[in-house]
Amino acid sequence: MKGIPSFGKIKQRRETSLVFLILLLLLVVTLRSPGFVSIKNLQRIINDTSILVMVSLGQFFVILAGGIDLSVGSIIGFSGMAASMLNEAQPTLPAFVVLLVGVLIGTAFGALNGALVAFGKVPPIITTLGTMSIFRGITFVLSKGQWVTAHEMTEAYMLLPHGNFLGISNLIWWGVLVSTVLYYVSRFTRSGREVFAIGGNKTAAKFVGVSERKITMMIFTISGMVSGLAGVMWTARYAAAVNETATGFELQTVAACVIGGVSIAGGSGAVSGVILGALFMGIINNALPVINLSPFLQLFIQGAIVLFAMLINTLSEVRRGKKLLQERLA
Amino acid sequence: MPTRASGLLLFQGTRPAARRGLRVPIHKEPALSQPLLEVKHLTKYFPGIKALDGVHLTIRSGEVHALIGENGAGKSTLVKILTGVYFPTQGEVLYEGSPLVLRNAIDAQKAGIAAIHQEASMFPELSVTENIYMGHHLTHPKTGRIDWRKMRTETQKLLDELELDIDSNTLVKNLGVAQRHMVEIAKALSLHAKVVIMDEPTSALSLREVEDLYKIVRRLRADGKAIIFISHKFDEIFEICDYYTVLRDGKYIGEGKVSEASIDSIVRMMVGRSLDQMYPKRNINSGRTILSVKGLSQLGYFSNVSFDLHEGEILGFFGLVGAGRSEVMRTIFGIDRKTAGTISLDGKEIQIRCPSDAMAHGMAFVPEDRQEQGVILEMSIAKNITLPQINPISRFGILNRKKEKSITETYGSKMEIRAAGWQVDADTLSGGNQQKVVLAKWLATNPRILILDEPTKGIDVATKAAVHQFISDMASKGLAVILISSELPEVLGMADRIMVMHEGFLQAEFSREEADSDKVIRAATGNASGGGVA
Amino acid sequence: MMLGTHNNRQETHKSDLVNVTRLINETSLKERMITLFTKWEVILGLLLILVFVYFSNLTPYFLNSFNLLNTTFTFTEKAIMALPMIFIIMSGDIDISVASIIALCSFAMGYASSLGADTWTLVAIGVVVGLAAGLFNGFFVTKVGMPAIAVTLATQSIFRGIPQAVLGDKAYTKYPQSFAYFGQGYLGESLIPFSLVFFLVLAAIMGFVLHKTRYGRKVYAIGNAKEAARFCGVQVNQIRFINFALMGLFSGIAAVLLTSRIGSTRPNIALGYDMEVITLVVLGGVSISGGKGNLFGVIMAIFLLGYLKYGMGLINLSAKAMVITTGTLLIVAVLLPGFLDSIKAWRKLRRQQKTSTVAN
Structure with missing residues (x-):
C-alpha cells in the first residue's frame, strides 16, 4: 500500500460508519421503548425491510450506471395485482407458477424501460417518469379499480413470504437470495463490472468494448425483475392487492442507495452499502410508531434523510477532492 | 485582412506532395516482409464533414511506425477506426493479407489491436487491476466467475515488468498523470496485442519517464510487435520510429523511412509548405506593462506564477499537457478561484471573481475546447x-x-x-x-488583453494562417496577447517572449532570440538549463 | 449570399460556399415539405386539428364554446407551471417537486384560512411559500452543487411531507367566499374564465422574457453549452437559481388557483402534476438535454393535451386512461424528435456520399 487508502478501505469506512449509525439509532429508540431491540422485533424489522432491500439493489444497478428508475413502485403495483388476480382466478395453479408470472411481468416491464433508454435514446428520468404513470394506469385498467383481498388469495400464495425455513421467514430468505445473487453479479461477472465502467466513464467504456446498450438493457431488466418479485411478495405478505401498492416506493429505494454511499452521478457504490442503507430506512420506519411519532411523518422524514445523505456525500466528495489537490503539489 | 496571408492560400488545395519535388517512396523494396496491417482507401464521413479521404497505411511486425499530421489531419479518426470505435464509410483494413471487419472494440481486441488513447480513458473510481482488465476480465474457464486473484497477480507482473511502483489495488483517481499513462500501457500489454497504437504517449511525461517509455517501445519492437506511434515531436520520431506516414486534411500524403527523411521534408508534407512561411513577421514594439501577475497560485494546479504582460506583445506559454498553463489563464479570467497571489492592471491591483469582472477590465479569453467552451453550436x-x-x-x-x-x-x-x-x-x-x-x-x-488557449487546434491550414495573421495584427495594434500552444513551432514562430511551465511552476523564460526548440523542450520537461527562471 | 470583405480570395470562397449550401439546403419542393412537416410546432398544430375533427365527429358536445372555455379550468394551473418549467428544462435542469410545492402552499393557505386570514393574505401566503420552496431547491442545486433530479426528488417528499404530517387524513375546507374567484370566476359577465386570461397574460410575459430579453438568451446559451456560456461572462448558477425561484413562485400562483377552484386542501392535492407539467414542456418541443425549443410549442402542447383529455372525458374514458396517455405522450415526445433527427442525419450522410461519388 502506498499510503493512499485503497478502494476496499474507503468502502469499509462508509459501511462501518453506517453500522455505527444503525447501532446508535437502535440505542436511541431503545431508550424510549426498551422492547424495541429484541430478537423477535429485529427479525420483524428485517422481514419488513426485505422488499426494500431487493428493490433498492435493483435501483442500485441503475444508479450505478448513471441512470434512475422511478417506475419501480408502479412495476411492483402491477405485477402484484396481476399475480394476485391470477391466483384468485386460478386457485389450483401452483403458487410458484404465479410467482414466476409476477417476476416475468416485472422483467418485461424493466426490459421495456431498458429498450426505450438504450434504443430510443430517451433519458432514464423521462422514460421512467412516463412508464411510472403508464404502469400505474394499466394496473387500474387491469383491476377495473377493484382490490384482491385476503380471502380471495390461496394459502400457498400467502405462504410465499409468510412460511419459514430454519425459523426464519421466507421473505427474509428471498431477500438474502436476491442480495447474494446481485452481490455476485456486481462483483464476479463481467457484465456486473461493466456497469461500473459505464457509470464511471462512458467514453472509456466504449474504447474497451463495453456495450452501453447491453448494459442499459441489463440494469433496467434487473430492476424490473426484482420489482416484479417484490410485487408478488408485497401483495402476499399484506394479503391484499390494491391499486396504489408501493406508490412513492421509488424514493425509498433511491434513499437506501444514497444512504449506502452510492454516488448519484454513477460509477461508485457497493451492494453491502445499499443493504445497510435499506436497513437504516427500515428501522426508522418501524421506530416511528414506537417512539410515538405519527406515521404520517414518514414521508417528510424520508425526504429529509435523502437530502441530508446526499448533502453529506457531496460535501465529503468536495473535501476529498481538496485533500487530493493538496497532496498533488506538496 | 492584409494580403500577406493570402499568399499562403496557394497551398490550400492538397496536392500529392510528390509533384512538388518531395521524395515520397510509395513503393517499398520487395525485400520487406508481408505487412501485418494494411489500410487501403479508407474514407470516413460524418454528417457535414469528410474526416478521412482515401487513406493508406502499411505496417509490418517489429517496426515502429510514426503517424504524422497536424491536429485535425485525421489521425484520431484513423485510430478510432482501427480500434473499432468508428466504422469506416469506404475502404478496407487488411490483417496479414485478409480483410478485417472491425465493428466494435471487441473485434479490435480479438484481432490483436490495442490503443493507448490520448484522452483520459480510465475509470477513476476503479482499481488499477480493473482498469487494466475492463472489457476482458480474466474468468474461471468453467464458471465464468471473475478471477480477481489471478488478475491481481497478472497486474502485479505487468507493473513489475514496467518497473512501476504502483499497488494493483490503488484506485486510479489516486494516481498521477504519468502513472496513469503507464497503466494504459500495461493495459495494452495485457491484451497481448500485436499492433499497439500509442497516441501522443509522451505528452504528459517527464524526460526520465520518456526514456522508460522508449525502453518499453524498443522491447515491444524486439518482441515482433507493430507499433503505431503518433507524435508531434520530431526528436521523438527520429529517436524511436522506423517508418512514417503523413496525413493532411484527412488525406494520405506520403510515407517513407525515417532514416532517409529530414525534419524539413516531413514538415513540408505535413503543412504543405515549409516552416518559416507559416508565421507572419512583424516589428516588435512592446510598450508599457498592462497586466502584472504576482505569486498567483491555485491549490493543486499551479503555484507561485508571476509574469508581466506588455502592450503590443505576444507572450507565449509553453508546457506539456497538465503543466497548468490553461489553469493559470482560467484563474486570471475568473473561471476558477485563485488561492493566493495578486493580479494588477495598469499598476493597480484588481479583484476578479467571475469572467464578467475580467471582461469589464478588458480581457478576452479564447478557450482551448472550442466545441464545449468556445462556440455554442x-x-x-x-x-x-x-x-x-x-x-x-x-x-x-x-x-x-x-x-x-x-x-x-x-x-x-x-x-x-x-x-x-x-x-x-x-x-x-x-x-x-x-x-x-x-x-x-x-x-x-x-479587449486590451487577449488570451488565446490553443487557438489553432484542429483547424485547417488556411484558417490557421489566417489566425496567425490575426494575432499578429492585434499585437501590432497594441493589444497584449497571451498565446498558449502545445505546438512548439507555433510558440517559437509567434511569441516575443516564451514562458515555460512544468508541473504547475514557471520553469523558464526565454526571449525570442534565445529560444530554440531544444531549450524550450528541456525546460518543459523539467530540465531547466537556460533562460532566467522566474 | 456572400459574406466577408471582397478580395482576391473571393473566388475560392464562392465555390466552397456553393458546395456547402448544396449539402445543407436542398431547395427542391420535396425537401422543403420534409423540413416543414418535421417541424415540431407544425406537427403539434396538425395533431390539435386532428383532435378537434376526431372528437367533434364523435360527439356533438365537443364543439361548444361554453364547454371549450370551461374546460380550460382543468388545465390552467398546470399550464402556468409549465411556463417556468420551460426555463428549468431549457437550462438542462429538472424539477420534480412542483406538485409538492403546491401541496405545501395549499396547506399554508388552508392553515392561515383556518385562523381567519382574508383573501389577499391567503394569496400572499401561497405565493410567498411557493417562492421560498423554489429558493430552497435552488440553494441546494446551485450553491451546494447537487444534481437537480436528486434534490427535487428529496424535496418532493419533504414539501408534501409537511402537510401529510400535520393533516394526516384530514383536510382544510374552509376558505373565504371571495377566495373562490381566482379558480372559479369569469371575467365580468363573459364566459371567459379568469384563470385562462391570467395564464395568457403570464404566458405573454414569459414568452417575452424567453425570446426578447438577455435573460432568455442566457438560458438558451446555458442549455446549449454551459461552459461556453460561462466563458462569455454568463453567471450560470445565478440564472439557474432564478429559474428555480421562478418555478417556486409560479407553483405558488398555481396553488392559489387550484385551492380556490377545488375549495379544499388535502395532503394529496395535485398529486402527479410533476409528470404532467414536464410532459407539457417536453411535448412542446423543449429538449430535455437543454437549449432547444420555444414558448409557442409549449402553448400548443398545453391546448393539445387539454382538449385531448376533454374529448376523452366526453366519450367516458376513465381518468386512468388519461394518465396512460400522458405518460405515453411524454415518452413519444422525446422518442420522435430523436428519431427524426437521426433520419435527417442519415439522409445528409447519404447525400454527401452521393455527391462525392459524382465528384470522383
Missing part, C-alpha cells in the same frame, strides 16, 4: 458573436436587435467568416470558421 453566428456583450446591448434587460445585427456584421466580416448567413447555426460551420466566430466574438468586446 446550436446558436446562430449572430447570437454567438453578441453573447459576451449581451448586457451592454440590452436596455432594461431587453435585447436590441439592431445593435446585435450591426455588431455581427462589423466583426463577422472583419474575421471573414464563411457562412450562408449570420442566422445559421454555428454547428454548420467548419472548425476553422467556428474558431473565427469565437475570435470575432471577443474582438467585438474591444
Whole structure:
C-alpha cells in the first residue's frame, strides 16, 4: 500500500460508519421503548425491510450506471395485482407458477424501460417518469379499480413470504437470495463490472468494448425483475392487492442507495452499502410508531434523510477532492 | 485582412506532395516482409464533414511506425477506426493479407489491436487491476466467475515488468498523470496485442519517464510487435520510429523511412509548405506593462506564477499537457478561484471573481475546447458573436436587435467568416470558421488583453494562417496577447517572449532570440538549463 | 449570399460556399415539405386539428364554446407551471417537486384560512411559500452543487411531507367566499374564465422574457453549452437559481388557483402534476438535454393535451386512461424528435456520399 487508502478501505469506512449509525439509532429508540431491540422485533424489522432491500439493489444497478428508475413502485403495483388476480382466478395453479408470472411481468416491464433508454435514446428520468404513470394506469385498467383481498388469495400464495425455513421467514430468505445473487453479479461477472465502467466513464467504456446498450438493457431488466418479485411478495405478505401498492416506493429505494454511499452521478457504490442503507430506512420506519411519532411523518422524514445523505456525500466528495489537490503539489 | 496571408492560400488545395519535388517512396523494396496491417482507401464521413479521404497505411511486425499530421489531419479518426470505435464509410483494413471487419472494440481486441488513447480513458473510481482488465476480465474457464486473484497477480507482473511502483489495488483517481499513462500501457500489454497504437504517449511525461517509455517501445519492437506511434515531436520520431506516414486534411500524403527523411521534408508534407512561411513577421514594439501577475497560485494546479504582460506583445506559454498553463489563464479570467497571489492592471491591483469582472477590465479569453467552451453550436453566428456583450446591448434587460445585427456584421466580416448567413447555426460551420466566430466574438468586446488557449487546434491550414495573421495584427495594434500552444513551432514562430511551465511552476523564460526548440523542450520537461527562471 | 470583405480570395470562397449550401439546403419542393412537416410546432398544430375533427365527429358536445372555455379550468394551473418549467428544462435542469410545492402552499393557505386570514393574505401566503420552496431547491442545486433530479426528488417528499404530517387524513375546507374567484370566476359577465386570461397574460410575459430579453438568451446559451456560456461572462448558477425561484413562485400562483377552484386542501392535492407539467414542456418541443425549443410549442402542447383529455372525458374514458396517455405522450415526445433527427442525419450522410461519388 502506498499510503493512499485503497478502494476496499474507503468502502469499509462508509459501511462501518453506517453500522455505527444503525447501532446508535437502535440505542436511541431503545431508550424510549426498551422492547424495541429484541430478537423477535429485529427479525420483524428485517422481514419488513426485505422488499426494500431487493428493490433498492435493483435501483442500485441503475444508479450505478448513471441512470434512475422511478417506475419501480408502479412495476411492483402491477405485477402484484396481476399475480394476485391470477391466483384468485386460478386457485389450483401452483403458487410458484404465479410467482414466476409476477417476476416475468416485472422483467418485461424493466426490459421495456431498458429498450426505450438504450434504443430510443430517451433519458432514464423521462422514460421512467412516463412508464411510472403508464404502469400505474394499466394496473387500474387491469383491476377495473377493484382490490384482491385476503380471502380471495390461496394459502400457498400467502405462504410465499409468510412460511419459514430454519425459523426464519421466507421473505427474509428471498431477500438474502436476491442480495447474494446481485452481490455476485456486481462483483464476479463481467457484465456486473461493466456497469461500473459505464457509470464511471462512458467514453472509456466504449474504447474497451463495453456495450452501453447491453448494459442499459441489463440494469433496467434487473430492476424490473426484482420489482416484479417484490410485487408478488408485497401483495402476499399484506394479503391484499390494491391499486396504489408501493406508490412513492421509488424514493425509498433511491434513499437506501444514497444512504449506502452510492454516488448519484454513477460509477461508485457497493451492494453491502445499499443493504445497510435499506436497513437504516427500515428501522426508522418501524421506530416511528414506537417512539410515538405519527406515521404520517414518514414521508417528510424520508425526504429529509435523502437530502441530508446526499448533502453529506457531496460535501465529503468536495473535501476529498481538496485533500487530493493538496497532496498533488506538496 | 492584409494580403500577406493570402499568399499562403496557394497551398490550400492538397496536392500529392510528390509533384512538388518531395521524395515520397510509395513503393517499398520487395525485400520487406508481408505487412501485418494494411489500410487501403479508407474514407470516413460524418454528417457535414469528410474526416478521412482515401487513406493508406502499411505496417509490418517489429517496426515502429510514426503517424504524422497536424491536429485535425485525421489521425484520431484513423485510430478510432482501427480500434473499432468508428466504422469506416469506404475502404478496407487488411490483417496479414485478409480483410478485417472491425465493428466494435471487441473485434479490435480479438484481432490483436490495442490503443493507448490520448484522452483520459480510465475509470477513476476503479482499481488499477480493473482498469487494466475492463472489457476482458480474466474468468474461471468453467464458471465464468471473475478471477480477481489471478488478475491481481497478472497486474502485479505487468507493473513489475514496467518497473512501476504502483499497488494493483490503488484506485486510479489516486494516481498521477504519468502513472496513469503507464497503466494504459500495461493495459495494452495485457491484451497481448500485436499492433499497439500509442497516441501522443509522451505528452504528459517527464524526460526520465520518456526514456522508460522508449525502453518499453524498443522491447515491444524486439518482441515482433507493430507499433503505431503518433507524435508531434520530431526528436521523438527520429529517436524511436522506423517508418512514417503523413496525413493532411484527412488525406494520405506520403510515407517513407525515417532514416532517409529530414525534419524539413516531413514538415513540408505535413503543412504543405515549409516552416518559416507559416508565421507572419512583424516589428516588435512592446510598450508599457498592462497586466502584472504576482505569486498567483491555485491549490493543486499551479503555484507561485508571476509574469508581466506588455502592450503590443505576444507572450507565449509553453508546457506539456497538465503543466497548468490553461489553469493559470482560467484563474486570471475568473473561471476558477485563485488561492493566493495578486493580479494588477495598469499598476493597480484588481479583484476578479467571475469572467464578467475580467471582461469589464478588458480581457478576452479564447478557450482551448472550442466545441464545449468556445462556440455554442446550436446558436446562430449572430447570437454567438453578441453573447459576451449581451448586457451592454440590452436596455432594461431587453435585447436590441439592431445593435446585435450591426455588431455581427462589423466583426463577422472583419474575421471573414464563411457562412450562408449570420442566422445559421454555428454547428454548420467548419472548425476553422467556428474558431473565427469565437475570435470575432471577443474582438467585438474591444479587449486590451487577449488570451488565446490553443487557438489553432484542429483547424485547417488556411484558417490557421489566417489566425496567425490575426494575432499578429492585434499585437501590432497594441493589444497584449497571451498565446498558449502545445505546438512548439507555433510558440517559437509567434511569441516575443516564451514562458515555460512544468508541473504547475514557471520553469523558464526565454526571449525570442534565445529560444530554440531544444531549450524550450528541456525546460518543459523539467530540465531547466537556460533562460532566467522566474 | 456572400459574406466577408471582397478580395482576391473571393473566388475560392464562392465555390466552397456553393458546395456547402448544396449539402445543407436542398431547395427542391420535396425537401422543403420534409423540413416543414418535421417541424415540431407544425406537427403539434396538425395533431390539435386532428383532435378537434376526431372528437367533434364523435360527439356533438365537443364543439361548444361554453364547454371549450370551461374546460380550460382543468388545465390552467398546470399550464402556468409549465411556463417556468420551460426555463428549468431549457437550462438542462429538472424539477420534480412542483406538485409538492403546491401541496405545501395549499396547506399554508388552508392553515392561515383556518385562523381567519382574508383573501389577499391567503394569496400572499401561497405565493410567498411557493417562492421560498423554489429558493430552497435552488440553494441546494446551485450553491451546494447537487444534481437537480436528486434534490427535487428529496424535496418532493419533504414539501408534501409537511402537510401529510400535520393533516394526516384530514383536510382544510374552509376558505373565504371571495377566495373562490381566482379558480372559479369569469371575467365580468363573459364566459371567459379568469384563470385562462391570467395564464395568457403570464404566458405573454414569459414568452417575452424567453425570446426578447438577455435573460432568455442566457438560458438558451446555458442549455446549449454551459461552459461556453460561462466563458462569455454568463453567471450560470445565478440564472439557474432564478429559474428555480421562478418555478417556486409560479407553483405558488398555481396553488392559489387550484385551492380556490377545488375549495379544499388535502395532503394529496395535485398529486402527479410533476409528470404532467414536464410532459407539457417536453411535448412542446423543449429538449430535455437543454437549449432547444420555444414558448409557442409549449402553448400548443398545453391546448393539445387539454382538449385531448376533454374529448376523452366526453366519450367516458376513465381518468386512468388519461394518465396512460400522458405518460405515453411524454415518452413519444422525446422518442420522435430523436428519431427524426437521426433520419435527417442519415439522409445528409447519404447525400454527401452521393455527391462525392459524382465528384470522383
